Each structure stands twice: as structure tokens, then as C-alpha cells.
Amino acid sequence: MSDQQSRLQSSSIPLNEAEVDRRKRIVDLSGEDISRIVTLRNMVAEHTSRYVDAFFRHLDDLGEAPALFGKREVLEEAKRRKREHLAAMTAAQYDRNYVEQRVALALLYSRHGVSTPVFLGAFHHLLRALGNDIMKSVKDPNDAFQRFISLKKVAFFDIGIMTDVLISERERTINLQQDAIRELSTPVLQIREGLLILPIIGMIDSQRAKQLTDGLLRSIRANRARMVVMDITGVAAVDSKVANHLIQTIAAARLMGSTVIVTGLSADVAQALVALGVDLGKISTTGDLQSGLEEAERMLGYRVVRTNETTGPRLSA
Amino acid sequence: MAIPILKQGDVLIASLQAAPTDQDLIQLKDELAERIGHFRSRIVAIDVSALDVMDSFATRTLRSIAHATKLRGANTVIVGIQPDVAFAMVQLGLTLDGIETALDLDEGLALMRAQPDGGASGDR
Numbered sequence: 001m002s003d004q005q006s007r008l009q010s011s012s013i014p015l016n017e018a019e020v021d022r023r024k025r026i027v028d029l030s031g032e033d034i035s036r037i038v039t040l041r042n043m044v045a046e047h048t049s050r051y052v053d054a055f056f057r058h059l060d061d062l063g064e065a066p067a068l069f070g071k072r073e074v075l076e077e078a079k080r081r082k083r084e085h086l087a088a089m090t091a092a093q094y095d096r097n098y099v100e101q102r103v104a105l106a107l108l109y110s111r112h113g114v115s116t117p118v119f120l121g122a123f124h125h126l127l128r129a130l131g132n133d134i135m136k137s138v139k140d141p142n143d144a145f146q147r148f149i150s151l152k153k154v155a156f157f158d159i160g161i162m163t164d165v166l167i168s169e170r171e172r173t174i175n176l177q178q179d180a181i182r183e184l185s186t187p188v189l190q191i192r193e194g195l196l197i198l199p200i201i202g203m204i205d206s207q208r209a210k211q212l213t214d215g216l217l218r219s220i221r222a223n224r225a226r227m228v229v230m231d232i233t234g235v236a237a238v239d240s241k242v243a244n245h246l247i248q249t250i251a252a253a254r255l256m257g258s259t260v261i262v263t264g265l266s267a268d269v270a271q272a273l274v275a276l277g278v279d280l281g282k283i284s285t286t287g288d289l290q291s292g293l294e295e296a297e298r299m300l301g302y303r304v305v306r307t308n309e310t311t312g313p314r315l316s317a
Numbered sequence: 318m319a320i321p322i323l324k325q326g327d328v329l330i331a332s333l334q335a336a337p338t339d340q341d342l343i344q345l346k347d348e349l350a351e352r353i354g355h356f357r358s359r360i361v362a363i364d365v366s367a368l369d370v371m372d373s374f375a376t377r378t379l380r381s382i383a384h385a386t387k388l389r390g391a392n393t394v395i396v397g398i399q400p401d402v403a404f405a406m407v408q409l410g411l412t413l414d415g416i417e418t419a420l421d422l423d424e425g426l427a428l429m430r431a432q433p434d435g436g437a438s439g440d441r
Binding site for chain 2: 146214217218220221223226248249251252253254255256257258298
């Protein structure tokens with residue numbers, strides 16, 4: 001619950017009076033509508049449980065929101081909020097508080113896998129049930145229709161808010177995932193004091209190139225690195241833009257007092273770079289990661305000595 | 318405000334403060350060239366870690382300091398270029414080719430001492 005309250009604030013839907021008024025104007029909700037809706041109050045209150053049950057039965061029948069029905073307390077929470085919703089809908093106080101309740105319900109749906117079309121379908125199902133009852137309880141069909149239309153304006157008001165939340169939550173999830181992928185894709189690792197390796201795998205687009213440079217230069221400072229081995233074995237293709245960016249990164253690393261060795265240029269990449277006419281004079285390269293590391297260790301003054309001890313059954317076998 | 322120049326053994330250290338004016342830089346260049354001869358210094362270290370921007374004039378002045386000190390018998394190392402500054406410089410084509418650079422003063426002095434002429438004279 002407290003989680004929900006805190007999440008409410010971080011939602012991207014602005015919750016101020018001006019926004020509420022704007023949304024009311026959009027659905028053309030007038031005072032006349034509100035007075036019609038208030039007349040439905042008793043009828044809705046009488047049948048609330050039936051509407052709520054029908055709403056969730058419809059969702060369950062669709063089988064589109066299993067996560068919502070998987071946990072008992074979640075379902076209870078959703079039902080409670082739905083009951084509140086029906087009461088608030090006919091209470092005709094469409095203010096900030098009302099909008100906040102709609103946002104909270106939409107967040108609950110979005111977290112438990114109710115998609116926008118499923119939500120719209122279930123909402124329509126609910127409206128149909130309400131409409132049927134209005135037609136039955138009000139004698140004059142014209143009057144009944146007017147009342148139903150007024151109620152429908154509020155429904156569209158709600159739908160506007162809730163779909164906004166559902167969509168923005170989905171965008172937020174996508175952004176989070178993209179950030180995570182970006183974070184993962186360019187690790188800078190220290191393997192000896194003063195020696196970093198930067199394995200680059202996959203495609204390099206301009207955004208990733210920027211992040212790569214940023215990460216490398218910051219790591220150089222944080223780890224006090226004097227040598228960097230940049231391994232591009234996992235890069236299938238290099239165009240002039242990427243090549244240029246790599247060269248700029250190497251030059252920037254040099255300005256910070258660090259030397260970069262590029263390793264693992266494949267035959268294709270090497271030929272492509274030559275064909276592009278990239279000035280490679282200032283870059284030191286070695287064929288593979290191993291020789292790059294050996295070169296870097298030599299320049300840092302490390303010497304790797306193999307001891308004569310047996311190195312265990314697995315290696316000697 | 319003039320840029321302070323510190324003397325430590327055979328090393329002269331100039332520490333640039335935030336946003337030096339062109340006049341400051343020119344004055345630094347003149348003073349360094351003067352003092353190298355006076356103190357018989359072998360190494361000049363210029364610390365730019367306080368700068369968050371490095372324009373072409375500053376870069377050109379540092380380059381001419383490096384060249385002038387070379388002619389006066391000392392070596393120059395530029396230390397403490399920040400990551401953002403480094404990348405911005407490269408994008409502007411200001412790569413300080415042929416001039417020694419290091420992460421900070423410690424590294425810079427270690428680097429210069431390790432060099433044949435810098436180290437040999439330092440031990441003397």
C-alpha cells in the first residue's frame with residue numbers, strides 16, 4: 001500500500017486542478033450531466049457488488065490478466081478499488097482526489113499485466129451492465145438514454161486518465177530495460193593495477209559509442225589506469241563513424257595519460273578500415289587479446305612467470 | 318590573477334586555477350621560460366585538473382610552453398585533464414600530439430623520471 005502511495009507521486013500524469021479541469025472540458029462534462037449522474041447514485045450503490053463481480057468475472061473469463069488473479073490480496077485490492085470507483089463515479093466529485101484514485105487503480109492494473117485493450121474491454125462490459133440497469137429503472141427511455149450518456153462522459157474521463165497511466169508505465173518499463181541493457185553492454189574491467197580491459201561486443205551505435213567513451217574515461221580516472229586494452233573481437237562491422245569515434249576515444253584516453261592498445265581486429269574489420277582510409281598511424285594494435293595483454297603488461301613492467309609446480313590433475317591429465 | 322609556479326627540486330609545477338584568462342596564460346608562458354633557465358629545471362608539470370573547459374588558445378599556449386621548455390633543456394608534462402575535457406578537446410581536434418600527458422601530478426612526475434633524460438638528470 002505504501003508502495004502504491006509513493007508510486008502515485010512518481011507517475012508522469014500531472015495531478016493538478018488545471019489538468020483535471022482540462023480533462024473535464026475534453027469530455028464535455030457539464031453541471032447538467034453531474035446532476036443526472038447523482039440520480040443514479042442509489043441504483044449503483046444497490047448493485048455495486050454485482051457490477052464488481054461481473055467486471056472481474058469478465059476479466060477472468062478472458063484469461064488475459066492471470067497475474068491479477070494469481071494473488072488473492074491483489075485481487076481483493078483491485079475489487080476494493082473498483083467498488084470505491086463505482087461509488088466515486090456517482091458521487092460526482094470529480095476532483096484531484098478522484099483522479100488520484102483512478103491513477104492508483106491503473107498502476108495496479110499495469111503492474112499485474114492488464115493491457116490497455118483488456119482494460120477497455122472490461123470497462124465496456126461494466127458500462128453495458130450499468131446501461132441495462134439504467135434502462136430498466138428509468139421509465140422514460142429518452143431520459144434513461146440522457147442519464148446513460150452523462151455517465152458515459154465520466155467513463156471516458158476515467159478511460160483518458162487510466163490509458164495515459166497504462167501507456168506511460170509501459171514506456172517507463174521499456175526505458176528501464178534499455179538502460180539496463182546499455183549498462184551491461186560496455187563493462188570496463190581492471191585486470192591488473194593500472195591495466196583495464198574494455199571488451200566491445202555487438203553493434204556500436206552513436207549512443208553506445210558515447211557511453212563507451214564516457215565509461216572508459218571515467219574508469220581511467222577512477223582506477224588510475226595507464227594502459228587500456230580495447231578488444232573488438234566481438235564487433236562484426238565498423239563504419240567510418242564508429243572508427244572515427246574509437247580513434248577519438250583513444251586520443252582522449254591519451255590526453256588523460258593512458259595508452260590504448262586495440263586488439264582483435266578481424267580480417268573484415270581490418271580491410272574495412274583500410275578501405276575507409278582511417279588514419280591508423282597513431283593507434284597501437286595487436287592481433288589478439290592475449291598479445292595485447294602481454295604487450296600492456298610489458299609496458300607496465302609486469303612479468304608473468306610460470307611456476308614449475310604441477311597445476312592440478314585437470315591440467316596435467 | 319597570475320598562475321602560481323612552484324619549485325620542487327628540479328621540477329617546476331604550474332597549477333592552473335579555474336578559467337584562466339588569455340593574459341594569465343601568456344604570462345605563465347613567459348615566466349616558465351624565464352625560470353627554467355634560472356633554476357636549471359629539468360621537468361615542467363602543468364596541472365589542469367581544475368579546468369572544466371580547455372579552448373584552442375589554452376591548448377596552443379600549452380603546446381608552445383612545451384616546445385619552448387624543450388628548447389631550454391626541460392621536458393613538459395600536462396597532468397589532470399578531466400574526462401569531459403579530454404573528449405571535448407579531441408572533438409575540437411586539440412590532441413596535444415607529441416606532448417606528454419598524465420592522469421595527475423604523481424603519475425606525471427613518475428613518467429618523466431622514468432624517461433632517460435628526465436630520470437638521469439633527476440638523480441644527479
